[in-house]
Amino acid sequence: MNPKNAIKVLKDQIEKLEAKDFDLNAWKNFTILLLQRIFGQETRKVDAIQKIKYDQGSWVLRDETGYTNSVDACKKLGREILEEAI
DSSP states (O other): OOHHHHHHHHHHHHHHTTOTTOOHHHHHHHHHHHHHHHHOTTOHHHHHHHTOOOOOSHHHHHOHHHHHHHHHHHHHHHHHHHHHHO
């Protein structure tokens, strides 16, 4: 993939972070495939994306604000990884 196309698809993935129907697992899977295609199978960026997880502990179930903050933290980390990749 040429650099201009790679930048475009990575920016598209960043935009998907703001979708109303955002699905972290689907986003991660697609992003991992993109990063592997652009940077190769052994890139550390894939490891960083795989480690993104939101906390589903019992405190989150009681406190919807905790869930939102956790998802927002996941989105922020994903954005930072992709911005660094660009």
